[in-house]
Amino acid sequence: MSHVPGLIQSIERSSAVLRLLAAGPGRLRVKEVADALALPKSTAHSILRTLEHVGFVEQDPNTARYRLGRGLLDLGADGQDGLIDLNELRGRALNWADALAARSGEEVRIGALRDDRVVVVHHVFRPDDSAQSLDTGRLLPTHATALGQVLLAYNAPAVEAAVRSGLEAYTRGTLTAPAALARSLSATRERGWALSVEEWEAGRAGLAAPVRSFGGLVVGAIGISGPVERLCDTRRQARPAQVEHVLTTARAISRDLAAS
Amino acid sequence: MSHVPGLIQSIERSSAVLRLLAAGPGRLRVKEVADALALPKSTAHSILRTLEHVGFVEQDPNTARYRLGRGLLDLGADGQDGLIDLNELRGRALNWADALAARSGEEVRIGALRDDRVVVVHHVFRPDDSAQSLDTGRLLPTHATALGQVLLAYNAPAVEAAVRSGLEAYTRGTLTAPAALARSLSATRERGWALSVEEWEAGRAGLAAPVRSFGGLVVGAIGISGPVERLCDTRRQARPAQVEHVLTTARAISRDLAAS
DNA sequence: GCCACCGTGCGACAATGTCGCACGTGCCCG
DNA sequence: CGGGCACGTGCGACATTGTCGCACGGTGGC
Numbered sequence: 001m002s003h004v005p006g007l008i009q010s011i012e013r014s015s016a017v018l019r020l021l022a023a024g025p026g027r028l029r030v031k032e033v034a035d036a037l038a039l040p041k042s043t044a045h046s047i048l049r050t051l052e053h054v055g056f057v058e059q060d061p062n063t064a065r066y067r068l069g070r071g072l073l074d075l076g077a078d079g080q081d082g083l084i085d086l087n088e089l090r091g092r093a094l095n096w097a098d099a100l101a102a103r104s105g106e107e108v109r110i111g112a113l114r115d116d117r118v119v120v121v122h123h124v125f126r127p128d129d130s131a132q133s134l135d136t137g138r139l140l141p142t143h144a145t146a147l148g149q150v151l152l153a154y155n156a157p158a159v160e161a162a163v164r165s166g167l168e169a170y171t172r173g174t175l176t177a178p179a180a181l182a183r184s185l186s187a188t189r190e191r192g193w194a195l196s197v198e199e200w201e202a203g204r205a206g207l208a209a210p211v212r213s214f215g216g217l218v219v220g221a222i223g224i225s226g227p228v229e230r231l232c233d234t235r236r237q238a239r240p241a242q243v244e245h246v247l248t249t250a251r252a253i254s255r256d257l258a259a260s
Numbered sequence: 261m262s263h264v265p266g267l268i269q270s271i272e273r274s275s276a277v278l279r280l281l282a283a284g285p286g287r288l289r290v291k292e293v294a295d296a297l298a299l300p301k302s303t304a305h306s307i308l309r310t311l312e313h314v315g316f317v318e319q320d321p322n323t324a325r326y327r328l329g330r331g332l333l334d335l336g337a338d339g340q341d342g343l344i345d346l347n348e349l350r351g352r353a354l355n356w357a358d359a360l361a362a363r364s365g366e367e368v369r370i371g372a373l374r375d376d377r378v379v380v381v382h383h384v385f386r387p388d389d390s391a392q393s394l395d396t397g398r399l400l401p402t403h404a405t406a407l408g409q410v411l412l413a414y415n416a417p418a419v420e421a422a423v424r425s426g427l428e429a430y431t432r433g434t435l436t437a438p439a440a441l442a443r444s445l446s447a448t449r450e451r452g453w454a455l456s457v458e459e460w461e462a463g464r465a466g467l468a469a470p471v472r473s474f475g476g477l478v479v480g481a482i483g484i485s486g487p488v489e490r491l492c493d494t495r496r497q498a499r500p501a502q503v504e505h506v507l508t509t510a511r512a513i514s515r516d517l518a519a520s
Numbered sequence: 521g522c523c524a525c526c527g528t529g530c531g532a533c534a535a536t537g538t539c540g541c542a543c544g545t546g547c548c549c550g
Numbered sequence: 551c552g553g554g555c556a557c558g559t560g561c562g563a564c565a566t567t568g569t570c571g572c573a574c575g576g577t578g579g580c
Contacts, residue, residue: 003474004519006560008310008537010568014271015314015331016475022335024417030527032416035449037476040570045528050268054275064527064577068335071275075282075332156292157284189295214263215276216297259264266529268568270537290558300539305559324546324558 013037014047014056018068021057027065054214086112089211089220090121092256097124097222100249104242106224106231109135110211111147116161118148121220143167143181144174146196146206150221152181153188154210173198193247195238197228205231207238209250214258222250273297274307274316278328281317287325314474346372349471349480350381352516357384357482360509364502366484366491369395370471371407376421378408381480403427403441404434406456406466407481412441413448414470414478433458453507455498457488465491467502469510473517482510 003009020036021028028036034044048066051057055071093110101108101124108124117139142148142162152159159182167176175181188194193209200206208223224231224246231242263269276297281288288296294304308326311317315331353370361368361384368384383395402408402422412419419442427436435441448454453469460466468483483506484491491502 004313005536006306006309007313007474008270008274008306009535010268010270010537011274011307011310012314012475014268014274014475015316016473016477018335019475019477020415023415024421026417026420028416031525036414036416036478038472039476041527042529042570042572043568046266046268046568047271049266049528050271053264053267054272056275072332072335075278075328154296155280155283156288156296157286160286161284212298213276214267215272215274215279216299217276217279218296265567269566270568291556301558302539302541302560303537306537306539309559 010047013039013043014051017044017047017051018056018072021066021068027060027063027067029065033066086119086121089257093122093211093220093222093253096249096253096256097122100222100224100245101125101127104224104245106226106242108222108224109147110220110222111140111151111208112220113142113151113155113158114139116142116158116165118142118145118151118221120147126226141168141170141200144170144196144200146194146208146223146225147221149185149188149194149196150208150210150223151218153185153194154218159185170200171198171202175199193238193243193250194223195232197232197236203228207231207242207246209246210254211250211257212254219257222246222253270307273299273303274311277304277307277311278316278332281326281328287320287323287327289325293326346379346381349517353382353471353480353482353513356509356513356516357382360482360484360505361385361387364484364505366486366502368482368484369407370480370482371400371411371468372480373402373411373415373418374399376402376418376425378402378405378411378481380407386486401428401430401460404430404456404460406454406468406483406485409445409448409454409456410468410470410481410483411478413445413454419445430460431458431462435459453498453503453510454483455492457492457496463488467491467498467506469506470514471510471517472514479517482506482513 003012016037017033020033030041030045030048033048034041037044048057052059055069057066058069059066089112097108097110105127107126109120110122111118111120120135120138120140123135140148142152142158152162163178167181169176175184193207196206198205204225205228206223206225208221210218211220211222213219224242232238263272277293280293280296290301290305290308293308294301297304308317312319315329317326318329319326349372357368357370365387367386369380370382371378371380377399380395380398380400400408402412402418412422423438427441429436435444453467456466458465464485465488466483466485468481470478471480471482473479484502492498
């Protein structure tokens, strides 16, 4: 049927599907959806498959009928800290994290945003160094760590919250001026990764990249940390090989998540 | 970023936009959405514009920032009788209904589904006949009227409800067998319009077509009614000219709604 | 037990979404 | 109060992407 140019047809259609499912309590079959919207069966199925993938509809395993999914409810109740199930992020990241630790020779952390802090979802020790403490579950500041900066770079409200709650200085290198932080985050966005040198602990640096889910939504970050001299060259620039390791791993996890 | 083939990219992206808006209480700018999802500004804007059009997001007129819209909440609370604001349907249909009455020479009704009944949203008298009662607000049965059959044809759960509550016979022509009703509705779907001859009142017939909103969702029906001999030929088939009048009007209102 | 219908997947085409660019405007800073 | 920048918005061309026809396998119903 006639559709207004300038608007995206498939989104209009998917919204119609959602409205249709919301109309009655009954589950609908693919055929019924297709008939109701005057769409070919294939097209309706394609839309339903995608909506199921993003969690907006669910399919009853037995009857094969579709109903609204839980993903929609999560949208309604705002302030949800979980954009995604952290367990899923952790599960997908497990395998890759070890490999990253091995290749980079540094300890690896995976983090996500929670209440304006970075919660460490997973932590892998440095391969050849056993004298470390397990960080899983710990909360880190957003503005002073590479993980946090990645998460801030792709989430504007979190930046405001961080600024509002005061940019505490942990070392002399910590970015405490809102403008400086904004500039740094902008650079992080353009590069696609963040480098934090002695902003959190003296002598140590961090390197992190975003983990994206479907649609490109950033749901977490993965990064390595270690002594400045192992992550950076003499001019305090990130070592390209390490950047590549982190980026490759982040992309791999992203692909994994998007396919789930 | 890499996206799984077989799934619809724009729907994945729009779901990511919605999740992003749901993440924080703050309103987001176009640029922020674009940055967060690593999309060009144009693309993000196009998605936001469409989501606004379907009511899933709203734009603050002053700040131009986007937040979640009311359309999503309506999806959560199921059992909503209003798939669409009935006042909007009535408003859009007003102009066209008069013209249809004039062209067809019959009275016109516009209806929508409410609680397994057809609620008459608007009613236009026959041009040259003043001795009629105003039907606006009245509730009609679904299975025995052309308006109702159109609405049933595109809404499977409503059919079940109608069958469950018993297909009451108003005349000898009323379809009371579930199987017969199902066949009739299937034919209605294929044709795109419904004809009801002496199923509700003896000597009278109805002719109706669906009114669709964006995405093809059926939100109402419009139709004419009058003596059988004026709507049908001698073999009780619908007169093509009248069918054309109803279909054209229904499509016009649909276009109007989709552009709103 | 058979038939018909439904859900699912693939592939080719063309319509559609995407992206670059540019305009006008509002805000912020000087 | 003026200048500059960045943002929201719109258009147009290209190429990617969504769409649709068709066919397969499984299931439920008569």
